Amino acid sequence: MAKEKIIGTREASYLLGISAQRLRVLLAQGRVKGAYKENGFWKIPISGPEDNEMPVISPGTRGPKGIWCKRRRTKPTMIHVNQHIIQRNANNPLKDIKPVVSVKQTNHNNYGYQLEIKGPCRIVYRPHNPAGCGAHLWIDTFSPVQFVDTNFNPVSANRAYKYI
Numbered sequence: 001m002a003k004e005k006i007i008g009t010r011e012a013s014y015l016l017g018i019s020a021q022r023l024r025v026l027l028a029q030g031r032v033k034g035a036y037k038e039n040g041f042w043k044i045p046i047s048g049p050e051d052n053e054m055p056v057i058s059p060g061t062r063g064p065k066g067i068w069c070k071r072r073r074t075k076p077t078m079i080h081v082n083q084h085i086i087q088r089n090a091n092n093p094l095k096d097i098k099p100v101v102s103v104k105q106t107n108h109n110n111y112g113y114q115l116e117i118k119g120p121c122r123i124v125y126r127p128h129n130p131a132g133c134g135a136h137l138w139i140d141t142f143s144p145v146q147f148v149d150t151n152f153n154p155v156s157a158n159r160a161y162k163y164i
Contacts, residue, residue: 004034005046005053012044012055014144017105031058076122076140078104079115080133103145104133112147119143 009027013020027035027042033056034045046053059065082100089097099111121141130136 006043007046009042009044010144015054016057026057031060032056033058076142077145078131079117079139079141079145080104080135110147114148116146116148117141117143118146
């Protein structure tokens with residue numbers, strides 16, 4: 001018998017395409033199949049075909065249908081810096097600047113000032129074949145991506161990463 005694979009909340013939330021906080025709510029409600037707590041940490045089993053192993057979430061009885069991923073993503077996360085927003089920000093005071101980094105995952109598009117890629121990535125430049133959003137240069141990754149400045153605080157855009 002093969003040993004069951006166990007992952008933590010960070011990996012499971014990335015696979016499911018939801019925040020770790022939302023996953024913890026589902027865990028507290030007992031909706032993650034086979035999950036248990038050990039030494040204060042959640043242990044989440046993954047199942048399915050070897051190339052498509054995912055945590056199993058049971059659907060709720062009320063409210064809207066869940067938006068978590070049912071199978072692993074085949075498209076990478078796309079990280080893009082919006083040049084037109086950078087140009088607009090040049091003429092605005094510091095308190096009015098808008099976030100320029102966008103992270104596109106499946107059906108989500110999030111914006112921020114600084115992010116961290118936790119694993120390998122690839123820089124793509126296609127001058128004659130741009131992405132659907134019109135970008136010619138972007139970063140692709142299957143690794144987890146996390147914004148460092150989640151409150152969109154423009155003042156912290158001038159600070160070094162280690163001070164945030």
